[in-house]
Amino acid sequence: MKPLEQFRLINTEIKQYEEALAVLYWDLRTGAPRKGMDTRTQVIGTLSAEMFARSTSQQLGALLTELESEEVWSELSPLDQSLVKESRLDYDRSVKIPPALYQQYVILTAQAESKWEICKEENDYESFQPLLDQIITITNEMIDLWGVKASRYDTLLDQYEPGMTVAQLDHIFGDLRDQLVPLAEKIAASPHQPRTDFLQQGFDVEQQKAYSKFILEQMGFDFEAGRLDESVHPFATGLNPGDVRITTRYLPNDVTSALFGTIHEGGHAMYEQNIGAELIGTTLCTGTSMGIHESQSRFWENVIGRSRPFWNAYYEELQSKFPQLASIDMDTFYRGNNVVNPSLIRIEADELTYNLHIIIRYEIEKMIFNEGLQAKDLPRVWNEKYEQYLGVTPPNNAEGVLQDVHWSGGAFGYFPSYSLGNMYAAQFMNTLEQQMPDVWAKVEAGDLHPIKDWLTERIYQYGKMKSPSELVQEITNEPLNPQYLVEYLKEKYTDIYRLEEV
C-alpha cells in the first residue's frame, strides 16, 4: 500500500471508532439501564484507548511526515491536504498524552456524566464534587502535557475554537457586556412587557412530539438520515451524515422548552447531515469548530425560529395542535417567546441574557484553571456571579452549578462557543439578507429549504475542510465582528419592547 492509502485507512478506522463510541454515548444518555453502566464505561474506556492508540501510533507519525514532504504534498488533492493538516494537529495534541492517562480520563468522564445525571436529579452536589475535582486535576495534568499557551485556560479554549485566546475573548465579551447591559436595562424599564402567562400551562406531550417532528421536517431535517429521541439534557450527535441524532425533553407544562430545544439541536443536525459525501469516513466529516456548530444551532433556534416571519408561517399549525392557544394571537405569541428576563437556567435563557450565562461560565473556568479555584468553592462562586450579573440567586445547586452536563464530560473551554455561535449567526444572517433579499418573505411562506441550501453551499458541505476564520472571511468578507449581534438584538428588542418610545 502507498503511504496515502495507509494513512487514509488509519484515518478511516479512527473515524469508525469515533462512530462506535458516539453510539455508546448516545445509548448511555437515552435510556441505558443504570445497572449496566459500570461495565459500559469500561467498554468505552477500552475502545477509546484503542482509538487513541491508532491516533498516536508511530506508524501514523511517520506517514504524516512522509505526506508532508514537499514532493508528496504537492501531489495531494485539496481534500487529502486538509486531512493531513487536521490529522497533524490531532496527532501532535494526542501524542503528548500517555495512553493510561487518556483512558483514565475517558472512564472518569463517562462515570461522571452518569453520576451528574443522578446528582442533578437529587440536587446532590456533594456526591458529584469529588468526581469534578478529579476531572479538574486530570485536565490540569493534560494542560501541562499539551503545553501552557498565554494562560492555562488558553490551552483549553484553543481546542474548541482554534486560534481563539483569553485576550480576544476578554475583549469581545467585555464589548458585548458593555452594550448588552444597558440594552437589558432599557428593556426592563419598558412598560411594554410581553405576556408570557399562556406559555406555562398544560401542553400535551404527544402533541409536542408531533410538532417537534413537523418543525424539523420544515427545516429540512432528513428523518431517513437521523432520529429524534428524549434525554435529560438535549444534545445532537453526528454518527455519520446518514445517521445524525438529536434529543429533546418535553415539559408537560411548557411548550417552548421542547420546541426551541428541538430547533436548536436540529440546527446542529442539519450541519452534520449535509457534509459532503466525499468526506464520509474521514475525520474531516464533522463541524469545523464548536463555535461554528453553535452558530448553526442558534441561527435556526433564534434568528429564524424566534422571528416574526417564522411564526407567521407556523403559528396556525401550533394552534391546531394546542387549542389552549386559540385565544392568543400570533404577535402575542411571538413577543412572549422573546421576553427578556434574567433567569437561572442557561438553556432556557433569552437571546440577550444568554450571553451573560456564558460570561459567568467563562469567568469561572478561567478561575479554575488560571487561579486554582476548586470544586468545593464552585457553588458559592456560581451563586455570587448569578447575583452579580443577572440579579438572581439559585435556590439550589440543581438549578445552579449542577445545571449543565459539560463539566462532567470534561468540556472545559466549550461554553464560549455558544456566544461565539450567536455572533457568527448574526454575521451570517446579515450576509444572507444581502444575498437573498427575499429571505424573510420565504420564511413567511414556510419555504425554509433555500436557507438550508444557502448554508449547505457555504458552510455545511465543507465539514472541517475550512477553518472558522476562513469560513467567516469568505462568506461575510470580514473577520468575526460582534457588532452584528449587538445590532441584531437592538433592532429586535426595540421592536418588541417599543424602545424608541422609552
Added chain:
Amino acid sequence: MKPLEQFRLINTEIKQYEEALAVLYWDLRTGAPRKGMDTRTQVIGTLSAEMFARSTSQQLGALLTELESEEVWSELSPLDQSLVKESRLDYDRSVKIPPALYQQYVILTAQAESKWEICKEENDYESFQPLLDQIITITNEMIDLWGVKASRYDTLLDQYEPGMTVAQLDHIFGDLRDQLVPLAEKIAASPHQPRTDFLQQGFDVEQQKAYSKFILEQMGFDFEAGRLDESVHPFATGLNPGDVRITTRYLPNDVTSALFGTIHEGGHAMYEQNIGAELIGTTLCTGTSMGIHESQSRFWENVIGRSRPFWNAYYEELQSKFPQLASIDMDTFYRGNNVVNPSLIRIEADELTYNLHIIIRYEIEKMIFNEGLQAKDLPRVWNEKYEQYLGVTPPNNAEGVLQDVHWSGGAFGYFPSYSLGNMYAAQFMNTLEQQMPDVWAKVEAGDLHPIKDWLTERIYQYGKMKSPSELVQEITNEPLNPQYLVEYLKEKYTDIYRLEEV
C-alpha cells in the same frame, strides 16, 4: 504481569468488544436511520476485525498453552479453568479463519440483516437471494477451514449445541415427529376446538405495552438492568448482566403476539440478568448454549406462560386493560391461547406444530450444506415442505422463506436449538414439580419469583461454566430425554381438546 493476568485482560477486552458490537447491532435493529447503515456496517466490520485479531493472536495462543501446562493448570481456580477451556475452544475455531474472510463475513451478514428487513417488508426474495448465496458460499468456506465433522452440517450444529450431531438429531426429531403427528391428528379430529375469534380484534397498543411491562415485572425481569423496545423481529441481547435488552412487536389487532413474544424474550433475558457476578467481564458471562437459552425462553413462554394456573393469576389484570375481553371467561381465553393449528409463521406457531416448523428448517439447512441446495431453490423447497408437513402453502415469500432473520445473519445450525429448548424445558419442569410440589399453586398465586430463584440456582448463575449436558444431567439426573416433551404435550392437549373422549 503473570500469564493468568495477561490472559484475563485479553479475555476481558474480547468481552468488551462483544458488548460494543452488541450495542451496535441492537441499535441497527431498533431504529437506526437507513441512510447511515452502509457506514455503520463498515464500523461493525472494523470492530469485529479488531475483536477477531485479539481472539486469534499468537500471544493468546501462547498464554493458553502456558496455562494448560500441568503445573499451572492445577493452581487455577475452577472459574479460570472453565475460562481457559472455553477460550481454547473459541481460539481453535477462530484461528482457522483468515481475518480478511472473517471481516468479509461480518460486513456481509450485517448488510444482509438490514436488507432482509426491507425485503421481508416488500416481499422481495429476488433482491435478497444474491446476499444469501454469498452467505452460504462463505459459510461453506468456513466449514472447510474448521474441518468437516460427520457431515458439513454437523460442523455448524456443533457450534450452537456443543456435541450435538445430525445422527442424534435425525433420531430425536424422527421420534418427535412420529409421536406428535398422530397427536396432532387426534387434536384436529376433536369436536372440542377452542374459540379463538376473540383474540383477533382491536387491542390498544399502549395498553399492550403496559401489560408487557407488567408481566415482565411479575416474572422478575429487572428494569434497572434491562429495557424493552420494539423491532420487526423480537430478540434479546445480553450486553452485560446489568444491561439486558429485549424487543417485541405490537400488533394492533392481536394481543397474543406481543404478549407471548415478550414472555419468550423475557425468559432469555432472565438467564442473562442472573449470571453470577464473578463471571462479569469474562467470555463465560453468557448462556451456555443456544438450546439451553431457548429452553428458558420457551419454559417461560409455554410451560409457565401458556398454563392454566398462570392465567388464573393474571387474566383479571389483562381483562382490566382490555374491556373487550370482559365477556370471555378465563378457561376460554386459556384454551384459545393453546389452539393447535398448522400455520405459516414459526414465531406464531403453537407448541406442538412449532416443532414441525423447526424440522423443516433443519432439513433445508441439511440440504444446503450436505446436498448443495442453492438460494434460488429455497422458496420452492420451503413451500413444498410446508405443504408436506403442515398442509399449508405460503401465499408469498414474506410469509414463507423470508420470515426469519436467522439466515441473513449466517446463523445456520441455530434452528434446532428451539426444539432442543422445548425438550430441555419439559425435562426441567418435570424435576421442578418434584422438587417444588406446590409450584403450580405458587404460579396460581402470582408468585413466580421462587421459580426464577430455582432456575438461577441451577442454571442461570453458571453462565458458560457448565455445558448443556452437564446441566441437564445434574439437574434432572438423566441426559436429554425427548419423552418429557411428548408427555407434557399429551397431557396438556388431552385436557384442552378432551382427547380421552375422542
